[in-house]
Amino acid sequence: MRVIASIPRLCGLLLVLAALPVHAAITLQARALDAPGIAARGVRVLLAPETARPGVFALHLSAAAVAVPALGWKQVGLSVVGTLQRQGDGRWHMQAPLQLRAAPGGALRDAQIEVTLDPLSDTAVIIITQGATRIDAALPMDAPLHVQLQLTALPLIWLDGALAAASPGASIRNGSASGSVALDADGGSVRVSGRLGVEGLAAFAQGGSVAAQGFGLRGDFNLQHDAQVTRLDFDGALRGGELLAGSFYAQLPARDAPLYVNLSRDAVGALHISRLDYQDGTAVALNASMALSAKGALDSLVVKRANIDLARAIPRYASTWLQSHGLPGLQGMGQAHVALNWRRGALNALQVRLQNVDMADISGRFAIAGLNGALDWRSGATLAPTTLGWRAASIYHLPLGAAQLHLRDDKGLLALTAPAQIPLLGGSMLAQHFSFDPAGTQRTRWSTGLAFVGVSLGELSGALGWPAFRGTLGGAIPDLRWQDGRVVLQGGLSMQVFGGYVDVTRMSLAHLFGVAPELGADLSLRGIELAPLTSVFDFGEITGKLDGNVQGLRLVSWHPVAFKAELHTVGGGRISQRAVKNLTSVGGGGLAGGIQGAVLRLFSTFPYQRIGLSCTLANDVCTMGGIKPAEGGGYSIVEGDGLPYIHIIGHQTRVDWPTLLSRLQAATTGQRPVIR
Template identity: 90%
Template sequence: MLVLAALPVHAAITLHARVLAAPGIAAHDVRVVLAPEMAQPGVFALHLSAAAVAVPALGWKQVGMDVTGTLQRRGDGRWHMQAPLRLRAAPGRALRDAQIDVTLDPLSDTAVIVIDQGATRIDAALPMDAPLHVQLQLTALPLSWLGGALGAAMPGASVRNGSASGTIALDADAGSLRVSGRLGVEGLAAFAQGGSVAAQGFGLRGDFNLQHDAHATRLDFDGALRGGELLAGSFYAQLPARDAPLDVNLTRDAAGTLRISRFDYQDGNAVALDASMALGAKGELDSLVVRRANIDLARAIPRYASTWLQSHGLPGFQGMGQAQVTLDWQRGVLNALQLQLHHVDMADTSGRFAIAGLNGALDWRSGTTLAPTTLGWRAASIYRVPLGTVQMRLRDAQGLLTLVAPAQIPLLGGNMLVQHFSFAPAGTQRTRLSTGLAFTGVSLGELSGALGWPAFRGTLGGAIPDLRWQDGRAVLQGGLSMQVFGGYVAVTRMSLAHLFGVAPELGADLSLHGIELAPLTSVFDFGEITGKLDGNVQGLRLVAWHPVAFKAELHTAGGGRISQRAVKNLTSVGGGGGLAGGIQGAVLSLFSTFGYKHIGLSCTLANDVCTMGGIKPANGGGYSIVEGDGLPYIHIIGHQTQVDWSTLLSRLQAATTGQGPVIR
């Protein structure tokens, strides 16, 4: 102002500064040219340019500036300027072609600046001696223009779309930025952490206070979210098209740790959540405290949980009913959990599990003893095997959740008795869960129908004395003994992982003793065999319920009778073996059954190839599968020792579904 006052009437002045600096701003190669307009007293032509303007708090590094217009002194002593404003290399291509209107008041030492560019308008008021202490009124400001400020506060964050309107106050100096006010945002598109955190079509409105310096970024927001999509790792949400109130306080330190001390979110009847959490620099969850979570499953699951469930192997999960949850989880250890369920139904559309009428509560806190709670369901199923109604009393005793008394669950005409159950939520993976089960009177026919097996007859009974959850797998301690077909099957070394995942994995060893072959073979169109069967299956491994490895050996304990149909199919399974002992096909057709002394067959499956064997090596090559007893004498020999597993399965399928022979 002093320069202008001293300027001769017909003189022009040119100013050049290599660097102009103030707290929080620096301009390089600054040029100002003032020239009086001869025909208009008190009016000056103004040209202002800067090769590079840096405002670290706004993310400006090498921003070029050019202003050319007129400066006029009014009668009240104020100066007014109108001019085009053009910036180069500003974040988001801000102010590339704008109009600026500036009013300077030397008496009050203030400047009022109005910037227009299309639908965008910025009204700013600031003291002339502190240009980064600004009051702003924003109208349709592109959020991409603020990308530099966001990147400075949250490294790696980027804004692609959206606009903001509202009133804010900005204070910036060397290394710090303070922004507060009331803001409305529409159509926000942004991402951070390489795209693992993103927003699309996102809207919000409310009061905020942001502070950023070299040590931390702090944000307080009290307002509402509206519409759009959010992604954070495997969490994906479709926000409601109406206002959803949100009150949040967060701090991000220089190491990248994000602490959300308050997160209060209300989405109508779908979710009401009051929580706090901390995330590491790579986005990993470090702690989570849920003070209150009221959830309507039918509304909340499709809106907030469908993608997370899909990433955890439950793409078709559905639910309805009400749940209330509180929990305290710190650095991988659960310290407290309270759960209340009201009329909850849950199901996997692929049929892996379902539960209906789930009601009750759980109350658990580490290191304390609490009163028992009750939890039960009206009906449930696992892989379409139905489980009947049950009520379980659960007690928390010094951090261990246990059954107060054994619980009996109806199962396919019989019962499954949960003899004991203990769950240590704060325990290690190796000691977290243990249970014991006993089965009585379970109908094999109903079980076969539920699982899509052939129609076996009889009942099943047995026990699992100790089943534990270890390292993410269900592991059988001891053995499972089942009574079936007049004998029993012993299962040892059983483990099960990803039970409800895309590809469940089962491992076990099986031992068979005294299985009656007549009722077993009568189920299949394989042909009748009488006698008793022994054997074992070692190293059985199923993936998605399909065998990928095992070593099996089956043999009869004593002799019996075998039908012509079974003779033919055993011959086919062994690779088209022959008949020995001089019995010709014409004579063989006169008999419907034959006596046998031994039957034996083995298969070792590895790399999709079955290495086969029988009772013993046969004279002349191959291996004996059936050794006859009496007349007519039969001897079945297998010749193929290496059989593709799919080929063997097709032979077995043909053997059990084809037409039986006609005896004339």
């Protein structure tokens, strides 16, 4: 037999049966018992009078499976064994052990329940205790799915099923709640509201990509859930704990941080936060809205107001995100005020105000001090010009002097209104043009043109830890732009150095501020004066001019991993004993002709006709060559011109790159050799 009834009818039936002048036990069995929001299967009720105590009945209530969708209950077993007793005022009272089986979070596995039924007022009061946990419930018997609850130290893990029902994949692991709650259920929908305090919450969702640990909150809330949508309003404060959402990690303050949230989750799992207000003292003040897909991807973000104290906010909210983007240990101070609108993968508006901002990468890759000014940009709009300037800055230890950039948003393109001159190492770097499209694709995000005038090679060498070059550097980069996630040189860069020219083409740079920057380029050398170049390296003096090229140069973390280089002199010159010895060592070769070694020690320099050396680096091995193949094997590195005649031959064609580097280091730092 299938019985369809409601909980008040069941309570009323028990009271009627107890009021009858019965002298034998009464058993009620139901294969199914349904009511709005609850269903039970295999229900059995045994009511038996105790002959020794009039008005007292032994009660045995059990159910093989109870389902409460709003709480995530599916196959929960129920057992209550106690006594039902009529009080002098007409009320009925029951006190008994309560045991649930297979409830989410192990809820009420070993509890005590106390029930008071008042037929006159048609109300029921239920008190459930288990250890430090207490639940006081009051409900009208004619509307039992309207419940007033007072909670004390309720384990949040007991609500794991309710959370999973509202947000599939979410789970609670720890924490407790206390406060007052009103619950209304109607069929497949439920509304829960009240005031709660939560301590020690540990929960996660989306496979652990969203998580909370040691989290506390208190405030007023209103939760509505049905098959189509879940809505939540919360007005209160956060206190302590840790939060993780993707690469965002936050350590919340130990004091109250006011929070207001209005959110909804639809049937497919997409999350919409229509309002988010958060205040963490002076560290962060945020007013925003956002939407996330069912998989947790950000669909939209609108920040109406974000006031940020960098010194407090970076370590508390941004350290993990910065580390995941290659900026571990970024330090900052000053004030930033930000507003933005980002939808469907594109930025639509950005407004930034900066006050006395200092930022520095602890690895020394960049730093900026005294940054002040503003940026205003809106897609497709033309806005008033703004100014952004700094007192000092540096990139990889290259100091940049004070400068100001005057920017204008012209129909969505942020650009310089006039060239900007930036002091650099005794000279200057001139930003001839600059344009930035925040809404652009990876191929067209920004571009600039730079010119360098009078840059001191000596100061540049000191900043980069190079040998002490002399002279000045000048050159131009007509077009440098961001393309496919890399900084790409369009056209070429031409630099004047050591009386000649170095032309750079096909240059690209990726992960500039990442853990392992990658640089690729082709270089062409024309007319480089060898005398000042070799004197700087203490390699031994060589006069003349050098031409050559380096193709397919690739640096990772500023160390060469691949290139094809060929260098040769033009027009001849003279070479010193030290340079002869070092070139011989680099090529792993020797001097041709048996009498040369005895004669050469009489001379300090020697005339040469040609010098040439090549190296192709791949897989940490350098394949070497020279001017041409030498008779008897090897390759010619130096060919003499006149007397005393000198001829240097290299014999090693394959050399480990670390070995070659050690030879070059020894050649430029060792004692002066004497040819014997």
